[in-house]
Amino acid sequence: MIVRTPEQRAALVEGGRRLGVILEELAKMVAPGVSTETLDEMAERLIREGGDEPSFLGYTPEGFPRAYPASLCVSVNDEVVHGIPNERPRTLKAGDIVSLDLGLTHEGIVVDSALTVPVGKVDKTAYALMDATREALEAAIAAAQLGARVGDISHATERAFVGTGFSVVKALGGHGVGGGVHEEPYISNAGKPGTGPVLEAGMVLALEPIASEGKAAVVLGNDGYTYRTKDGSRAAHFEHTILVEEGGPLVVTRRPSEPQLFRKNEL
Ligand code: MG
Ligand code: MG
Secondary structure (H helix, E strand, C coil): CCCHHHHHHHHHHHHHHHHHHHHHHHHHHHHCCCCHHHHHCCCCCHHHHHEECCCCCCCCCCCCCCCCCCCEEEEEECCCEEECCHHHCCCCCCCCCEHHHHHHECCEEEEEEEEECCCCCCCCHCCCCCCHHHHHHHHHHHHCCCEEEEHHHHHHHHHHHHCCEECCCCCCCECCCCCCCCCCEECCCCCCCCCCCCCCEEEEEEEECEEEEECCEEEEECCCCCCCEEECCCCEEEEEEEECCCCCCCCCCCCCCCCCCCCHHHC
Protein backbone atom coordinates (compact mmCIF):
# COMPACT_ATOMS: atom_id res chain seq x y z
CA MET A 1 0.00 0.00 0.00
CA ILE A 2 0.90 3.64 -0.19
CA VAL A 3 0.36 5.48 3.07
CA ARG A 4 -1.41 8.73 2.23
CA THR A 5 -2.90 9.99 5.50
CA PRO A 6 -1.59 10.63 9.02
CA GLU A 7 -4.22 8.16 10.29
CA GLN A 8 -2.89 5.38 8.05
CA ARG A 9 0.65 6.13 9.11
CA ALA A 10 -0.30 6.03 12.79
CA ALA A 11 -2.09 2.67 12.35
CA LEU A 12 0.90 1.22 10.47
CA VAL A 13 3.35 2.36 13.15
CA GLU A 14 1.16 1.04 15.98
CA GLY A 15 0.59 -2.30 14.24
CA GLY A 16 4.32 -2.63 13.66
CA ARG A 17 5.09 -1.85 17.28
CA ARG A 18 2.62 -4.50 18.43
CA LEU A 19 4.05 -7.09 16.08
CA GLY A 20 7.58 -6.37 17.30
CA VAL A 21 6.52 -6.86 20.92
CA ILE A 22 4.74 -10.15 20.13
CA LEU A 23 7.57 -11.57 18.03
CA GLU A 24 9.98 -10.83 20.84
CA GLU A 25 7.71 -12.63 23.31
CA LEU A 26 7.60 -15.65 21.01
CA ALA A 27 11.37 -15.59 20.52
CA LYS A 28 11.81 -15.67 24.30
CA MET A 29 9.59 -18.76 24.52
CA VAL A 30 11.84 -20.70 22.14
CA ALA A 31 13.63 -23.42 24.14
CA PRO A 32 14.35 -27.14 23.96
CA GLY A 33 11.14 -29.14 24.46
CA VAL A 34 8.78 -26.41 23.23
CA SER A 35 6.29 -27.44 20.54
CA THR A 36 5.85 -25.44 17.35
CA GLU A 37 2.11 -25.66 17.98
CA THR A 38 2.47 -23.92 21.36
CA LEU A 39 4.27 -21.03 19.65
CA ASP A 40 1.45 -20.72 17.13
CA GLU A 41 -1.24 -20.76 19.81
CA MET A 42 0.59 -18.08 21.75
CA ALA A 43 1.03 -15.95 18.61
CA GLU A 44 -2.70 -16.05 17.91
CA ARG A 45 -3.61 -15.36 21.53
CA LEU A 46 -1.28 -12.37 21.86
CA ILE A 47 -2.53 -10.87 18.59
CA ARG A 48 -6.20 -11.28 19.51
CA GLU A 49 -5.66 -9.96 23.05
CA GLY A 50 -4.63 -6.68 21.45
CA GLY A 51 -7.82 -6.62 19.37
CA ASP A 52 -5.95 -7.39 16.14
CA GLU A 53 -6.14 -10.24 13.60
CA PRO A 54 -3.51 -12.82 12.58
CA SER A 55 -2.96 -11.96 8.90
CA PHE A 56 -1.74 -15.39 7.78
CA LEU A 57 -4.51 -17.56 9.28
CA GLY A 58 -6.89 -18.50 6.47
CA TYR A 59 -4.94 -16.53 3.86
CA THR A 60 -4.32 -18.18 0.48
CA PRO A 61 -1.31 -16.73 -1.34
CA GLU A 62 -1.64 -16.55 -5.12
CA GLY A 63 -0.83 -19.92 -6.68
CA PHE A 64 -1.15 -21.88 -3.44
CA PRO A 65 -3.64 -24.77 -3.23
CA ARG A 66 -5.27 -24.02 0.11
CA ALA A 67 -5.55 -21.48 2.91
CA TYR A 68 -2.70 -21.26 5.40
CA PRO A 69 -3.86 -23.10 8.56
CA ALA A 70 -1.96 -21.20 11.28
CA SER A 71 -1.13 -17.70 12.54
CA LEU A 72 2.63 -18.19 12.66
CA CYS A 73 5.12 -19.76 10.28
CA VAL A 74 7.71 -21.84 12.14
CA SER A 75 10.61 -23.13 10.03
CA VAL A 76 13.16 -25.37 11.72
CA ASN A 77 16.73 -25.98 10.46
CA ASP A 78 16.49 -26.93 6.74
CA GLU A 79 12.94 -25.56 6.54
CA VAL A 80 13.41 -22.22 4.84
CA VAL A 81 10.04 -20.48 5.15
CA HIS A 82 6.30 -21.22 5.62
CA GLY A 83 6.76 -24.14 8.02
CA ILE A 84 3.30 -25.05 9.36
CA PRO A 85 3.46 -25.23 13.18
CA ASN A 86 0.18 -26.97 13.98
CA GLU A 87 -0.47 -29.80 11.51
CA ARG A 88 2.49 -31.98 12.36
CA PRO A 89 3.87 -30.16 15.40
CA ARG A 90 7.55 -30.51 16.03
CA THR A 91 9.34 -30.34 19.36
CA LEU A 92 12.31 -27.99 19.34
CA LYS A 93 15.66 -29.48 20.30
CA ALA A 94 18.85 -27.86 21.62
CA GLY A 95 21.04 -27.00 18.65
CA ASP A 96 18.16 -26.27 16.26
CA ILE A 97 17.67 -22.90 14.67
CA VAL A 98 14.08 -21.77 14.19
CA SER A 99 12.57 -19.02 12.07
CA LEU A 100 9.38 -17.34 13.28
CA ASP A 101 7.42 -15.33 10.70
CA LEU A 102 4.27 -13.49 11.74
CA GLY A 103 1.70 -11.16 10.16
CA LEU A 104 -0.63 -8.91 12.14
CA THR A 105 -3.55 -6.82 10.90
CA HIS A 106 -4.15 -3.66 12.91
CA GLU A 107 -7.02 -1.36 11.89
CA GLY A 108 -7.01 -3.01 8.48
CA ILE A 109 -3.27 -2.61 7.88
CA VAL A 110 -1.02 -5.67 7.56
CA VAL A 111 2.51 -5.77 8.96
CA ASP A 112 4.92 -8.68 8.49
CA SER A 113 8.14 -9.57 10.31
CA ALA A 114 10.39 -12.56 10.93
CA LEU A 115 13.52 -13.59 12.75
CA THR A 116 15.63 -16.69 13.29
CA VAL A 117 16.67 -17.68 16.79
CA PRO A 118 18.78 -20.45 18.31
CA VAL A 119 17.23 -23.20 20.41
CA GLY A 120 19.54 -23.45 23.38
CA LYS A 121 23.18 -23.41 22.30
CA VAL A 122 23.95 -23.79 18.62
CA ASP A 123 27.17 -24.19 16.68
CA LYS A 124 29.29 -21.30 15.38
CA THR A 125 28.15 -21.70 11.78
CA ALA A 126 24.52 -21.29 12.83
CA TYR A 127 25.31 -18.05 14.69
CA ALA A 128 27.27 -16.80 11.69
CA LEU A 129 24.38 -17.64 9.34
CA MET A 130 21.90 -15.77 11.53
CA ASP A 131 24.23 -12.78 11.90
CA ALA A 132 24.87 -12.58 8.15
CA THR A 133 21.15 -12.70 7.38
CA ARG A 134 20.30 -10.06 9.96
CA GLU A 135 23.04 -7.85 8.57
CA ALA A 136 21.69 -8.36 5.05
CA LEU A 137 18.32 -7.10 6.26
CA GLU A 138 19.96 -3.95 7.62
CA ALA A 139 21.71 -3.48 4.27
CA ALA A 140 18.38 -3.91 2.47
CA ILE A 141 16.73 -1.36 4.76
CA ALA A 142 19.54 1.14 4.20
CA ALA A 143 19.03 0.80 0.44
CA ALA A 144 15.28 1.51 0.66
CA GLN A 145 15.64 5.25 0.24
CA LEU A 146 13.06 7.50 -1.33
CA GLY A 147 13.81 7.68 -5.07
CA ALA A 148 15.93 4.52 -5.08
CA ARG A 149 14.74 1.48 -7.02
CA VAL A 150 13.65 -1.98 -6.01
CA GLY A 151 16.76 -3.38 -7.71
CA ASP A 152 18.91 -1.33 -5.32
CA ILE A 153 17.36 -3.22 -2.39
CA SER A 154 17.83 -6.56 -4.17
CA HIS A 155 21.44 -5.76 -4.97
CA ALA A 156 22.22 -4.64 -1.41
CA THR A 157 20.74 -7.87 -0.08
CA GLU A 158 22.69 -10.08 -2.47
CA ARG A 159 25.93 -8.19 -1.92
CA ALA A 160 25.68 -8.52 1.86
CA PHE A 161 26.31 -12.27 1.56
CA VAL A 162 29.43 -11.99 -0.59
CA GLY A 163 32.36 -13.46 1.29
CA THR A 164 30.22 -15.01 4.03
CA GLY A 165 30.24 -18.50 2.55
CA PHE A 166 26.45 -18.56 2.69
CA SER A 167 23.98 -18.57 -0.19
CA VAL A 168 21.21 -16.04 -0.58
CA VAL A 169 17.98 -17.82 -1.50
CA LYS A 170 17.09 -16.10 -4.75
CA ALA A 171 13.83 -17.99 -5.28
CA LEU A 172 12.15 -16.12 -2.43
CA GLY A 173 11.95 -12.44 -1.58
CA GLY A 174 10.17 -9.45 -0.14
CA HIS A 175 7.03 -7.68 -1.25
CA GLY A 176 4.72 -4.76 -0.83
CA VAL A 177 2.50 -5.10 2.23
CA GLY A 178 -0.04 -3.12 4.23
CA GLY A 179 -3.23 -3.36 2.20
CA GLY A 180 -2.80 -7.13 2.08
CA VAL A 181 -0.26 -9.82 2.96
CA HIS A 182 1.43 -9.76 -0.45
CA GLU A 183 1.31 -6.76 -2.74
CA GLU A 184 3.38 -5.30 -5.54
CA PRO A 185 6.28 -4.85 -5.94
CA TYR A 186 8.05 -8.20 -5.58
CA ILE A 187 11.49 -7.59 -4.11
CA SER A 188 13.98 -10.23 -5.15
CA ASN A 189 16.84 -11.04 -2.79
CA ALA A 190 19.25 -10.61 -5.70
CA GLY A 191 19.35 -8.10 -8.53
CA LYS A 192 20.91 -5.18 -10.35
CA PRO A 193 21.08 -1.66 -8.95
CA GLY A 194 19.18 1.03 -10.82
CA THR A 195 16.50 -1.37 -12.07
CA GLY A 196 12.88 -1.98 -11.16
CA PRO A 197 10.18 0.30 -9.77
CA VAL A 198 11.14 3.58 -8.10
CA LEU A 199 10.48 3.78 -4.35
CA GLU A 200 7.78 6.35 -3.66
CA ALA A 201 6.98 8.20 -0.46
CA GLY A 202 4.48 6.21 1.60
CA MET A 203 5.32 2.80 0.11
CA VAL A 204 5.08 0.00 2.66
CA LEU A 205 7.48 -2.86 1.98
CA ALA A 206 8.38 -6.15 3.65
CA LEU A 207 12.12 -6.76 3.19
CA GLU A 208 13.20 -10.32 3.91
CA PRO A 209 16.63 -11.75 3.19
CA ILE A 210 16.75 -15.54 3.37
CA ALA A 211 19.98 -17.52 3.25
CA SER A 212 21.26 -21.06 3.59
CA GLU A 213 24.54 -22.43 4.84
CA GLY A 214 24.77 -24.63 1.76
CA LYS A 215 23.33 -24.20 -1.72
CA ALA A 216 20.53 -21.79 -2.58
CA ALA A 217 18.11 -24.28 -4.17
CA VAL A 218 14.82 -24.85 -2.33
CA VAL A 219 12.03 -27.40 -2.74
CA LEU A 220 8.37 -27.13 -1.80
CA GLY A 221 7.06 -29.86 0.50
CA ASN A 222 3.95 -32.03 0.16
CA ASP A 223 2.00 -29.81 2.57
CA GLY A 224 2.00 -27.17 -0.17
CA TYR A 225 3.69 -24.56 2.02
CA THR A 226 6.96 -25.61 3.59
CA TYR A 227 10.05 -24.75 1.59
CA ARG A 228 13.21 -26.67 2.48
CA THR A 229 16.74 -26.40 1.20
CA LYS A 230 17.33 -29.02 -1.46
CA ASP A 231 20.67 -30.02 0.07
CA GLY A 232 19.30 -30.23 3.63
CA SER A 233 21.43 -27.35 4.91
CA ARG A 234 20.04 -24.93 7.45
CA ALA A 235 18.44 -21.59 6.56
CA ALA A 236 17.87 -18.25 8.25
CA HIS A 237 15.28 -15.53 7.61
CA PHE A 238 14.98 -11.98 8.91
CA GLU A 239 12.20 -9.61 7.89
CA HIS A 240 10.95 -6.13 8.72
CA THR A 241 8.14 -3.99 7.42
CA ILE A 242 9.31 -0.52 6.45
CA LEU A 243 7.73 2.75 5.35
CA VAL A 244 9.55 4.68 2.63
CA GLU A 245 9.78 8.31 3.71
CA GLU A 246 11.78 11.44 3.22
CA GLY A 247 14.72 11.25 5.61
CA GLY A 248 15.05 7.49 5.25
CA PRO A 249 13.08 4.31 5.68
CA LEU A 250 11.13 3.94 8.90
CA VAL A 251 11.29 0.38 10.26
CA VAL A 252 7.89 -0.11 11.87
CA THR A 253 8.39 -3.66 13.21
CA ARG A 254 11.52 -3.13 15.30
CA ARG A 255 11.45 -5.33 18.39
CA PRO A 256 11.94 -3.75 21.85
CA SER A 257 15.35 -5.38 22.37
CA GLU A 258 16.76 -4.56 18.95
CA PRO A 259 19.52 -1.97 19.04
CA GLN A 260 18.22 1.49 18.33
CA LEU A 261 19.12 2.23 14.75
CA PHE A 262 18.96 5.67 13.32
CA ARG A 263 17.82 7.01 10.05
CA LYS A 264 20.57 8.01 7.69
CA ASN A 265 20.05 11.74 8.21
CA GLU A 266 20.26 11.34 11.99
CA LEU A 267 23.69 9.72 11.95
MG1 MG B 1 6.79 -12.71 6.76
MG1 MG C 1 6.84 -11.32 4.00
